[in-house]
Amino acid sequence: MRYCFHADITVGMTCERRMVRPIGNERIVDQVQRTLARDLATHVGEQVLLQGWVHALRHQGGIKFMLLRDMSGVVQTVILKSNQAAFAIAGQLSTESVVAVTGTVKEEKQAPGGIELLAEAVTVLSSAEPMLPIPVIAEKGSENTDPAKRFDWRWLDLRQAEKRDIFRVWTELEAGFRDYLLENSYLQIYTPSFMSMASEGGSEVFEVKYFDKKAFLAQSPQFYKQMAMAAGLERVFLVGPVFRAEPSFTTRHMTEFTGWDFELSFIDSHHEVMAEEEKMIVRSFQRVRDRLHMDIDVPSTPFPSLTMAEAKQKLAQHGVANVRDGDLSPEQERELSHIIKQETGHDFVFVTAFPIGVRPFYHMRLEDQPDLTKSFDLLYRGIEITTGAQREHRAAILERQALEKGVVLDTIQDYVNFFRFGCPPHGGAGIGPGRIVMALLGLGSVKEATFLPRDVRRLTP
RNA sequence: GGAGACGUGGUGUAGCGGUUAGCACAACGGCCUGUCAAGCCGUAGGUCGCGGGUUCAAAUCCCGUCGUCUCCGCCA
Numbered sequence: 001m002r003y004c005f006h007a008d009i010t011v012g013m014t015c016e017r018r019m020v021r022p023i024g025n026e027r028i029v030d031q032v033q034r035t036l037a038r039d040l041a042t043h044v045g046e047q048v049l050l051q052g053w054v055h056a057l058r059h060q061g062g063i064k065f066m067l068l069r070d071m072s073g074v075v076q077t078v079i080l081k082s083n084q085a086a087f088a089i090a091g092q093l094s095t096e097s098v099v100a101v102t103g104t105v106k107e108e109k110q111a112p113g114g115i116e117l118l119a120e121a122v123t124v125l126s127s128a129e130p131m132l133p134i135p136v137i138a139e140k141g142s143e144n145t146d147p148a149k150r151f152d153w154r155w156l157d158l159r160q161a162e163k164r165d166i167f168r169v170w171t172e173l174e175a176g177f178r179d180y181l182l183e184n185s186y187l188q189i190y191t192p193s194f195m196s197m198a199s200e201g202g203s204e205v206f207e208v209k210y211f212d213k214k215a216f217l218a219q220s221p222q223f224y225k226q227m228a229m230a231a232g233l234e235r236v237f238l239v240g241p242v243f244r245a246e247p248s249f250t251t252r253h254m255t256e257f258t259g260w261d262f263e264l265s266f267i268d269s270h271h272e273v274m275a276e277e278e279k280m281i282v283r284s285f286q287r288v289r290d291r292l293h294m295d296i297d298v299p300s301t302p303f304p305s306l307t308m309a310e311a312k313q314k315l316a317q318h319g320v321a322n323v324r325d326g327d328l329s330p331e332q333e334r335e336l337s338h339i340i341k342q343e344t345g346h347d348f349v350f351v352t353a354f355p356i357g358v359r360p361f362y363h364m365r366l367e368d369q370p371d372l373t374k375s376f377d378l379l380y381r382g383i384e385i386t387t388g389a390q391r392e393h394r395a396a397i398l399e400r401q402a403l404e405k406g407v408v409l410d411t412i413q414d415y416v417n418f419f420r421f422g423c424p425p426h427g428g429a430g431i432g433p434g435r436i437v438m439a440l441l442g443l444g445s446v447k448e449a450t451f452l453p454r455d456v457r458r459l460t461p
Numbered sequence: 462g463g464a465g466a467c468g469u470g471g472u473g474u475a476g477c478g479g480u481u482a483g484c485a486c487a488a489c490g491g492c493c494u495g496u497c498a499a500g501c502c503g504u505a506g507g508u509c510g511c512g513g514g515u516u517c518a519a520a521u522c523c524c525g526u527c528g529u530c531u532c533c534g535c536c537a
Contacts, residue, residue: 056497063494081494095487110495131471131488138498145472148529204535220537246535247462259537323533330533385537432537446537457529 037068037075041115043105050075050117051100051125053159054093055137064090066119067112068101071164076116077101086122096128096136096159132156147445154452154461166449169288170437174239176287177260177433180280186235186262191224193217193241197411206245206255217243220430223415225263226391230423237262242430247456251445252383252435256454263428270364270374270390273427274350277378277386278303280431281348288440296440297347303378304340305350311336326355334382352376361405362398362415364390364427374427381439388429395419 035048052070062081067074079090093099103119134145134153137160150157157163181188194208194215206217218224221238228236242259264276278301285298306314308326315332316322318339323329328336328351340349353372356365363373375389392398395416399409402416409416437449447453452461 058496058499059493060496060499061493063496065496065499067497076497078495108495110497112497133471135472135487144474146468146529149472242537244536248535249531250533250536251531253536257537383537387537430537435537 036072037070038072040075040105040117041113044107044115045105047102047104047120048117049100049102050077052098054095054097054099054128057090057093057095059091066090066093066099066101066122068099068117069159069161073161075113076111077103077119078111078116079119079122083120086119089122089124090119093122093124094128094130096132096156097124098126098128099124136160147447151447151453151458152461158451163448166437166441166443167451168292169294169441170433170449172288172291173284173436173440174260174433175291176284177280177431178237179287180283181235181237181262184235184276184279186237186264187228187233189224189228189233189236189238190240191218191221191238193243197414204244204246206243219244221259221261222263222428222430223418225261225428226415226423226426227418229263229265229393229426230418230421234265234424235263249456251447252438254434254446254450254453254455257432257434257446257450260431260433261428263426265424265426267390267425267427270352270376270388270427273388273390273429274305274352274376274378275302277388277429277431281436284436299346299348303348303350304344304346305352305376307353308351308355308372309353311351314339327358328377333379333384337379337382347381349379350376351379359389361401361407362389362391364392365401376429378429378431380436383435383439384432385435385439386429386431388427390425390427393419393423393425 033049034051035043037050037052040048040050050068050070052068055067055069055074056065057067058065064079064087066077066079068077079086081087100123101117101119102121103117106116106118107114108116134149134156136156194210195218196213197216205219208215208217219242221240221242225236225238238261240259240261241256243256244253245255246253262276262280264273267273278299282299282301285296288294289296289298308328311328311332312322312325315336318335320332320335323332336351337347337349340346352375353366353369354363354375354377356363356371356373359373359375363375366372366374373389375387377384378386378388392401398416398419402409402412432446434446434449437443438446441449443449447455
């Protein structure tokens with residue numbers, strides 16, 4: 001187990017099950033309160049209803065133990081032979097079936113956790129076929145089930161409690177991100193995924209049939225965020241899907257993933273964008289720590305930051321091979337994070353001042369060093385989680401930079417139009433939350449952090 | 462797009478020229494009133510991804526093919 005924490009999910013988690021029985025012309029509603037496994041200890045002596053999955057069965061002749069699992073945890077139920085009906089049903093059960101058990105809660109030294117439910121009635125809500133295609137509970141030989149097989153049966157894979165924790169972390173992380181944005185005058189927008197043309201380049205976009213036309217799936221909401229700046233919204237954010245047609249076979253790439261994006265106006269440089277992102281991330285990590293009682297490092301601000309030139313120099317000093325000037329290889333990203341961690345104890349590091357050669361035409365350039373851009377990447381534990389920049393908002397300069405990059409002006413005319421009628425200086429960034437979750441929890445792949453991953457080969461389930 | 466690796470019962474694996482293809486877990490049947498990675502006894506389940514070749518003999522060697530994974534490029 002690489003991480004461990006206790007989730008706080010007690011609030012509002014008592015569900016009601018209504019049984020409606022018509023009697024004459026009236027309807028009588030019985031309300032039976034469902035109790036969650038982890039709350040059993042607060043109901044000693046009471047009769048309760050548990051509903052969940054059969055986690056494990058242990059037949060002991062005249063006594064049967066059934067471990068029942070719900071979203072809150074696992075608890076033991078006991079079925080005695082003297083209760084003939086329940087005993088017979090339990091004898092026919094298969095693991096991973098969904099059941100309802102009513103009974104009396106009792107303290108019992110011999111029970112796991114010191115608490116158990118003495119079953120009075122067992123009802124099968126949905127029986128599971130006995131032969132599971134992949135193991136659900138930890139058992140011999142289940143640790144290394146091929147990820148591809150697990151993803152084929154993702155709904156079984158996710159029954160493992162620690163996998164649900166991944167989504168708890170993401171949920172709180174994203175809530176923290178939103179908390180910061182909402183408290184700082186950002187407006188939420190949604191941008192379309194269908195586009196009439198590629199947002200840039202064209203080699204990495206998905207082409208789709210759109211009635212009698214061709215359309216493309218957005219590989220970034222960036223142009224639309226910038227339109228929002230031209231619209232005078234000043235500060236916007238969104239959470240949404242992003243599509244990349246890159247044939248990338250790595251543990252950190254997918255063809256569709258969720259992006260967090262924000263953009264803000266009236267900035268002087270990309271450093272203001274970076275400062276904003278720092279605060280969002282701090283807020284996110286704080287929320288995960290506080291809500292999930294999770295022992296994680298909330299980063300201090302400001303995050304370490306160095307220019308590409310400084311990064312290259314530092315890497316050279318540590319004997320890390322330089323593959324390509326002006327950009328970092330994955331190995332260099334890992335090593336740079338490692339070096340910064342040793343020097344400062346920090347998990348995050350900004351790299352700024354990328355040369356124009358490795359950045360798109362719309363990144364603004366440094367006034368005193370026109371061959372460098374006002375852009376940055378943010379690395380977290382050796383993985384790139386953000387690219388951001390101050391954008392070039394002056395139409396004439398934008399067109400000149402596009403031409404320099406060999407971009408045909410006709411293809412970006414709609415984009416350039418955003419800047420023709422008054423647009424404030426602005427910048428923003430795109431964040432990959434899946435990568436943050438992956439690095440935070442030490443997962444083997446972003447796909448593990450994704451409910452239903454999509455990669456070059458996978459379109460199902 | 463480039464490079465490398467791996468496909469053996471449901472899952473994880475051993476075997477790497479001649480084995481009735483072994484083991485663990487899961488499954489099925491039996492015994493057991495305190496199990497908790499339960500235990501004990503028994504049963505079933507594999508044309509070793511697919512196709513071709515070499516050989517007296519192929520899970521094992523060679524070629525092709527399909528599937529999967531990893532690294533690089535690219536990126537969030």
